[in-house]
Amino acid sequence: MTGQPLGAQVAQNETEAMKQIVPRAGAPASFADLTEQLQPAVVTIATRQREQIANRNPFAGTPFADMFNRRRGGRSQPQTREAQSLGSGFIISSDGIVVTNNHVVAPNQRATVEEITVTMPDGTEYEAELVGADASSDLAVLKIKSDATFPFVKFGDSSQARPGDWVVAIGNPFGLKGTVTSGIISAVYRNTGQGGAYDRFIQTDASINRGNSGGPLFDMRGNVIGINNAIFSPSGGSVGIGFAIPARVASATVAQLINNGTVTRGWLGVSLRELTPTLAAAVGRNSTEGAFIEDVLDDTPARKAGLDLRSNAVSWASIWAR
Numbered sequence: 361m362t363g364q365p366l367g368a369q370v371a372q373n374e375t376e377a378m379k380q381i382v383p384r385a386g387a388p389a390s391f392a393d394l395t396e397q398l399q400p401a402v403v404t405i406a407t408r409q410r411e412q413i414a415n416r417n418p419f420a421g422t423p424f425a426d427m428f429n430r431r432r433g434g435r436s437q438p439q440t441r442e443a444q445s446l447g448s449g450f451i452i453s454s455d456g457i458v459v460t461n462n463h464v465v466a467p468n469q470r471a472t473v474e475e476i477t478v479t480m481p482d483g484t485e486y487e488a489e490l491v492g493a494d495a496s497s498d499l500a501v502l503k504i505k506s507d508a509t510f511p512f513v514k515f516g517d518s519s520q521a522r523p524g525d526w527v528v529a530i531g532n533p534f535g536l537k538g539t540v541t542s543g544i545i546s547a548v549y550r551n552t553g554q555g556g557a558y559d560r561f562i563q564t565d566a567s568i569n570r571g572n573s574g575g576p577l578f579d580m581r582g583n584v585i586g587i588n589n590a591i592f593s594p595s596g597g598s599v600g601i602g603f604a605i606p607a608r609v610a611s612a613t614v615a616q617l618i619n620n621g622t623v624t625r626g627w628l629g630v631s632l633r634e635l636t637p638t639l640a641a642a643v644g645r646n647s648t649e650g651a652f653i654e655d656v657l658d659d660t661p662a663r664k665a666g667l668d669l670r671s672n673a674v675s676w677a678s679i680w681a682r
Contacts, residue, residue, distance in 0.1 A: 388526060388580070391528055391540065391542055394528060394578070394580070394582060395528065395530070395540050397582060398513060398528075398530060398576075398578055398582055399481055399530055399538055399540070400480075400481055400511040401450050401451045401510070401511045401512050401513045402448065402449075402450050402481065402513075402530045402531065402538070402575060402576060403448070403449050403450065403451060403458060403478050403479060403480055403481070404446070404447075404448065404449075404478070404479040404532045404535075404537055405446070405447050405448065405449045405458070405460050405464055405465065405476065405477070405478055405479075405488075405502070405574060406444060406445065406446050406476070406477045406479070407444065407445045407464075407465055407467075407473050407475065407476050407477075408442065408443075408444060408473075408474050408475040408477075409442070409443040409444065409445065409467050409471040409472065409473050409474060410440050410441075410442060410443075410471060410472050410474055411440065411441055411442070411443040411467070411468070411470055411471035412440050412470045412471065443467075443471055445464060445465070446464075446532070446535060446571055447460060447461060447463075447464030447465075447532070447571060447572075447573045447574045447575075448460065448464075448530075448531035448532045448571065448572055448573060448574045448575030448588070449464070449478070449502065449574045449575065450512075450513055450530075450574075450575065450576040450584065451504075451510050451511065451512040451513070452512050452513065452514065452515070452584075452614070453510075453512050454509050454510055454511075454512055455503075455509075455510070456478075456486070456488075456503060456504030456506060456508070456510045457491070457501060457502070457503055457504075457512075457618065458478060458488065458501065458502040458503070458504060459499070459500075459501055459502075459574070459587065459610070459614055460499075460500050460501075460502065460573075460574030460587075461498050461499065461500065461573045461574040461587065461589060462493045462494060462495050462497075462498045462499055462500040463498055463573065464500065464573055464574045465490060465493065465500050465502070466493060466495065466500070473490070475487065476488045476489070476490065476502060478502065478504050479537070480510075481537065481538050486504045486505060486506050487504075487505045488502040488503060488504050488505060489502065489503050489505060490502060491503050491617060491618060491621060492616075492617030492618070492620070492621035492622060492623075493617070494613055494617060494622070494623045496623070496625075497605065497609065497610070497613045497623070498589060498605070499587070499605065499610055499613050499614060499617065500574075500617070501614055501617040501618055513576060513578075513582065513583070513584055514583055514584065515583065515584050515585075515607045515610070515611040515614075516579055516581065516583025516584060516585045516607055517583075517585070517607070517608065518548075518562065518585040518586060518606040518607040518608045518609075519606075519608050521545050521548050521562060521579070521585055521606075522545065522548065523544070523545050523546060523547055523548060524544055524545065525544060525545045525579065525580075526542065526543075526544055526579075526580050527542070527543060527544065527545055527564055527566055527577050527578060527579060527580075527585070527586075528540060528541070528542050528566065528577070528578045528580075529541045529542075529543075529564070529566040529567070529568055529572060529575060529576070529577050529578075529588055529602075529604075530575055530576060530578070531568075531571060531572035531573075531574075531575030531576075531588060532571045532572070532575070533567075533568070533569035533570060533571040533572045534569060534570060534571050535571060536571070539572075541566045541567035541568070542566055543564050543565040543566030543567070543600075544564065544565060544566075545562060545563070545564055546563040546564055546565050546601070547562070547563040548562055548563075548606075549561070549562070549606065550562070550563040550603065552590075552592075552603065560606065560609070561586075561589065561590075561603035561604060561605065561606070562577065562585065562586040562603070562604045562605075562606050563601065563602070563603055564577060564586075564602050564603075564604060565600040565601070565602070566602060567598040567600070567602070568588050568591050568598055568602030568603075568604075569591070569597060569598050570596075572588045572602075573588060573589060573590075574587065574588065574589075575587070575588045576588070577604040583607075584607055585604075585606070585607045586604025586605060586606055586607060586610075587604055587605040587607075587610050588602065588603075588604050589603050589604055589605050590602070590603045591603065627660070627661060628660065628661060628662045629656065629657040629659075629660020629661055629662040629663060630653050630654075630655065630656050630657065630660070630662045630667065631653070631654040631655040631656075631657070632651040632652065632653060632654065633651065633652040633653075633654050634651065634652070635648045635649070635650050635651055635652050636648065639652055653667075656668055
C-alpha cells in the first residue's frame with residue numbers, strides 16, 4: 361500500500377477542523393496598549409457625608425439613666441459624625457460626565473452627602489455634582505465641576521458578549537488606584553436570585569473587589585460592556601465570581617439620568633412568576649419561554665387594557681411572552 365497512512369490523514373483532517381474553532385492568536389499577548397488608552401478615563405469617586413448617630417445612654421435601664429440625661433441638658437440627643445465612601449467610575453464625555461454605581465454616592469438613611477470628589481489617575485481632584493441617581497438599577501451620573509476637557513470612553517453592545525470572551529476591569533479596589541484585572545465572561549445575563557427588575561448581570565472571573573464598584577468592564581475593542589457592581593464572596597475578597605450591569609441596560613438608564621435626572625419606567629400592574637418546566641406542562645405548553653401571570657392588580661394599566669384573569673378572554677393559565 362502506497363501513500364500516506366490512513367491514520368495520519370484522519371489526524372490531518374481533525375487538525376484542519378480544529379483550526380476553524382480554536383482562535384489562531386489564542387490569549388492576548390498583553391493588555392498594556394489597551395490599558396494605556398482606557399485608564400485615563402477611569403476615576404476614583406469619594407464622598408464626604410454627615411451621619412446622624414444615636415447618643416446612647418450607658419446607664420439606660422438603671423436608676424442612673426435620668427442623671428446621665430440631665431448632665432447633657434435633657435433627653436439623650438442624636439449626634440453627628442463624618443463618614444466617607446469610596447468607589448470607581450468612568451467618564452463618558454469630554455465635558456466630564458461620570459457614570460458610577462448609586463451605592464457609591466448614595467448616603468444611608470441617617471446621612472447626607474456634603475461633598476463628592478472625582479480624582480483622575482494623575483491625582484488631580486475635582487469637585488462633582490450629582491446629576492441623577494436611580495436606586496433600582498444602582499446607577500448614578502455625576503458632572504465634574506470644571507471647564508477642562510476630559511478623556512472618555514464609550515458604551516459598547518453587551519448583547520454581543522459571549523461566555524469565554526476576554527474582558528478587562530479597571531478600578532480602585534481598596535483604594536489602590538488604577539488597578540487592572542483581566543478575565544473572561546463566565547455568563548451573560550446571570551440571575552443572582554436577589555429579585556428585582558434588574559437582576560440580570562454579566563458574570564466574570566476578572567478580579568473585582570470592594571472599591572471596584574462603579575468601574576468599567578471593557579471588551580477587547582475598548583468599549584464599556586458592563587459596570588462592575590457586586591461580587592459573590594464568602595470571604596469578602598474576590599473568588600472569581602463578579603457581576604457587572606450590562607451596558608445595554610446601563611446606557612438607556614444613564615441617558616435618562618443625564619436628560620431628566622430621574623428614570624421613568626413603564627408599569628403593567630401584574631404579578632409574574634417564572635415559567636418552570638413543571639408549570640409549563642401544567643398549562644399545556646411545550647416551552648418555558650415567557651412568564652406566568654398570577655394576578656392582575658386593580659386600577660392598573662393591565663386591567664384598564666382588558667387583561668383580567670376572571671374573564672373568558674384570559675384564563676388562569678395566561679402566559680405573557682417576553
